[in-house]
Structure formats: structure tokens, C-alpha cells
């Protein structure tokens with residue numbers, strides 16, 4: 316019976332806070348901020364759906380720590396100088412029905428679209444390789460040690476702001492090819508100083524951020540890290556590297572490590588790799604989580620490819636504390652509630668099968684984002700959106716947002 320499922324049992328995190336159930340809305344960038352890159356009415360409408368969806372925890376789409384480096388148009392940024400009111404309202408809505416509110420915080424590093432005219436910085440000046448789509452991205456500048464300390468300070472300030480705004484915790488984004496992943500991966504981090512080389516050096520920025528966030532925020536403030544199990548590129552960040560990083564995070568009292576994988580170049584988070592690794596058809600990273608679970612006491616969460624209750628339950632039975640759902644909750648925001656009423660109800664994850672894998676990956680994202688915008692406008696979602704039409708609508712929306720943000 317669904318309500319007896321372990322999915323609906325509470326879980327107490329190392330910081331002492333209890334999550335009411337194991338189902339977590341994973342981060343999805345909304346690209347629908349209000350002017351000034353702050354949350355506004357459409358984002359509030361969207362999050363009201365999830366707040367009423369009986370989830371244990373709701374993680375926001377990534378919030379940038381520096382407004383001059385955005386992952387995409389219509390993104391959200393939270394800096395020390397921000398007025399907290401729009402963020403306080405956001406936290407209040409997310410928590411209105413008992414879910415915990417976690418803000419995901421991020422810096423894109425080199426993953427900055429040229430059209431956004433943002434500041435693209437990276438551990439080394441290695442540009443993105445996305446074949447014929449590479450030219451869409453800015454050429455990154457190699458960071459100085461001062462830049463690295465500045466980024467660290469910004470992550471800590473944003474985490475503190477999130478706490479002051481009423482969020483229960485933060486998730487530090489160290490996955491999917493963004494700045495912290497760029498430091499972790501030897502493909503993108505070719506530094507010869509204390510920030511490059513060994514995995515200890517490559518993880519130094521992440522470790523510094525986590526320990527400083529722990530130091531400035533309350534003891535019961537939840538600190539999570541989203542980490543790649545691997546980047547699924549030859550000679551990249553390996554699973555052994557990932558285990559080593561988790562080891563270090565455990566010593567810092569991290570509450571949850573969310574296991575994901577890949578980057579823009581190799582979108583394993585959508586089930587595709589570049590190094591011929593075969594991922595499970597559902598719960599892509601569960602095999603990695605199972606191995607990691609035997610090596611660490613940090614509660615683990617795995618996200619990717621989960622749309623059925625039976626699979627989500629298996630994730631918990633096989634040792635994860637929490638299970639993350641993203642795309643499926645864009646189409647069925649109350650999926651956690653539906654499973655309680657009808658255990659076999661299947662969510663939907665769009666799957667575009669175009670030959671051009673990069674374009675197909677963009678179409679998959681576009682289909683999901685289209686649902687987010689529909690919810691933001693209080694319109695019902697589509698179970699079977701057209702990839703092409705979604706891509707066109709997405710491009711129009713992104714162009715409009717880019718013009719607004721760039722001015």
C-alpha cells in the first residue's frame with residue numbers, strides 16, 4: 316500500500332532537522348525571474364503547485380551567487396546587497412504546506428551563453444566543446460587566486476542571505492559542469508597551483524565553501540551538495556574522485572549529497588554519456604549510490620530518470636535517504652500525492668530521439684521548461700508536448716528574457 320511505503324516515512328538529517336518524507340523536488344532552473352533577477356509572481360505560482368504536492372523537501376532552481384555570471388536568461392541571483400523581501404515570500408510559499416525549503420546556489424563558471432554577455436571565468440581557460448554549438452558559449456578567462464577567494468566569499472554570503480530569508484538550507488551545486496565541477500574535473504582544471512592537480516587540490520574550493528557556510532549559518536541549517544558521480548568523459552572526474560570528495564564532505568558534517576552526473580558536454584543527467592558508460596534506464600545513478608553508500612555515512616539522494624513510485628521506493632530500499640524528482644514534477648507537480656492515491660501512476664519524463672544529441676538534449680529541457688512556464692501562468696501541463704514546438708517557444712522566451720536581462 317502506498318501510504319505504508321518507506322517513501323512516506325520521515326528522515327532525520329545529521330543537523331537534526333526531520334524531512335517529513337523521502338520525496339524531493341530536485342532543482343530546475345525556472346528562467347522566469349522578475350526584473351532584477353529576483354523571484355516574482357510567476358515563480359510564486361509555480362512553487363505553490365509543488366508546495367501543495369506533499370513533497371518532503373523542495374529545492375529551488377539554481378540561484379546565482381554573482382549577478383554578472385548567470386547560467387541563463389531570466390535566472391535568479393542573490394547577493395549580499397539584495398532586498399530579501401521577494402526571497403522571503405518565496406521561502407514562505409515553499410514551506411506553506413510542510414515541505415522544507417532549500418535554495419540551490421551556483422556559479423556557472425565557463426557555462427555562460429555568449430548572448431548573456433556575462434563574466435565567464437574558469438579554473439583554466441578551456442572553452443566548452445559542444446561541437447557546432449560551442450560558439451554559443453563565451454570563452455572563459457582563467458581565474459586568479461583573488462577571483463577564487465571572491466567566488467568562495469560570494470557562495471558563503473548567498474547561503475547566509477538564504478538563511479536570513481527563511482530557507483531551511485542550501486544546496487551547493489557542484490555538478491553538471493558548472494564552476495565547482497570545473498574545478499573538480501582534470502579536463503577543465505589544468506592549474507599547477509594549490510587549486511589544481513590532486514583531487515584534494517581540485518576539491519579545495521568546494522571544501523572551503525562548505526566549511527565556511529557551516530561556520531556562518533546556524534547548526535540546524537541544512538547544507539547539501541549536488542555532486543557528479545562522474546562526468547562521463549574520458550580522463551574526466553571519475554567515480555573514485557567522487558568517493559574521495561564525499562569522504563571530505565562527511566568530515567564537514569554535510570547533511571545530504573545528491574548524486575547526479577554529466578555536464579552540458581555529456582548530459583548524463585538526462586541519461587546520455589560520452590564515454591560509453593551504460594546508465595540504468597530509470598534511476599540513472601542508483602548503481603553509483605549503492606557503492607558510495609557502503610563507503611560513507613552521509614545521507615545520499617539520487618536524482619535522474621525517476622517517474623514511478625516503485626523505482627523511487629527501490630532507491631530508498633537500496634540505501635539512499637532521499638529520492639530526487641525533477642522533470643516528472645514539472646509535468647505532474649502533485650506526483651507524490653498521486654502515488655499515495657494510486658501507487659502505479661506513472662509520471663512522464665520527455666524523451667526526444669532526434670539524431671543530433673545536443674539538440675535533442677535542448678529539446679528535452681525545452682519541453683520541461685514549457686511546463687514550468689505553464690504552471691507559472693496557472694495553465695495545466697501537457698503530458699506529451701511537441702519537441703519542436705517546445706524548442707521554438709523556449710527560444711522565443713529565452714530571447715525575450717535575454718533582451719530584458721542584457722538590456
Ligand SMILES: Cc1cc2nc3c(=O)[nH]c(=O)nc-3n(C[C@H](O)[C@H](O)[C@H](O)COP(=O)(O)O)c2cc1C
Pocket residue numbers: 341342343344345375376377419488490491541575584585618619620621639640641642643664679680681683684
Ligand atoms: C529544465 C531543467 C532545469 C534544470 N535546472 C537545474 C538546476 O538549476 N540545478 C540542478 O542541479 N539541476 C538542474 N536540472 C537537472 C535536474 O535537477 C535533474 O538532475 C535532471 O533533470 C535529472 O532528473 P529527472 O530525470 O528527474 O529530470 C534541470 C533539469 C531540467 C529539465
